Amino acid sequence: MSLSRKRKKELRKLQDQANRLWDSQQVLVGEAASVAREARRQLGNYRREQLVPQAKETYGKYAAPYVDKGLSASRHVLNDRVVPAAGAVVGSALSVWDAANEQRDRLSSGRGLDLSGYGKKLDQYGSAVTKKLSKQVAAIEPQKKGIGAGSIIAIIFGVAAALGVAYAAWQTLRADDELWVADDPLRAPDA
Template sequence: MSLSRKRKKQLRKLQKDANTLWESQQVLLGQAGDVAREAGRQLGNYSREQVVPTVQHGYEKYAAPVVSRGLRTSAKVYNERLAPAAGAVIGSALSVWDAANEKRDALASGRGFGAIDVDKLQKKAQKYGKNATKRLTVAAPPAKKKMGAGGVLAIIFGIAAAAGVVYAAWQTLRADDELWVADDPLRAPDA
């Protein structure tokens, strides 16, 4: 069955219109990609210039003082309360251990029990306690300059913003069933 000249002419015109539409879609998709790339660059610039300094300033103003105060308080409690108490316990235990060793040596050498020198034991306990307290006490480390919570938050916000741009571009450029784009950009589908 052959087509009439009129139908062939209409089909050629339709093919030409389809090719024109196809080419304009390719141009439009290229421009949409350019816009998405530029939006990503602008978002990165905005993040660097506005978001990061704001987050960093907020961290330094509100969170950093609370964190440093908490660290100072915990170090003070540890150094002034916990370490001396633990040192006293350790010192007492070591002095009792020494007294037991002295008595064992005295019994082994045949000197007998003899009197226990309590003052000597207390002095040893204090000496051992001071040494243990010195070793248990934590010195404040020198302040190091490193990325704080503000930097981490800025990175997280930057990643979230970039993900938003990628998602928006994907939604714009995704292939719907009605808007399917062929792999060959220069050749329109045959009518």
């Protein structure tokens, strides 16, 4: 099928228009990319200059006291509860070890097995350990129920993230006439 000169000329004209449109679209996309890069840079500056200091200040004001309180409570439990209990367990184990060594020495020297004094010692050690453990268990305070430091930190970060998303959406959707592309590309924008 051959085309007439008129049709070929019209097709070349249409091709030229399409190429000009394509070039203008490429320029527009390039400008949009540079605007997006600048917006990303400005958002980074805003985050660094506004959000991070505010988050640090809020953490220091609201969460840091609870974190410090939790750390001091942990230190108190470790030093006043865990270490003494572990010491009692290790001391009991060493006592058993010493008693076993004493019995081994007795057997090796030929004196035989003497179990007469162990019943009384066992009762004595058992009552001492029971008293000590019952004092420690009675001294443990019941845990308070309520919101903890981790929950407060999570709430603060959640609110900060929601505010950041809301601000980014507001910046994106606000009505700046310079940022919007005209609906009718053939008509010049109103000045």
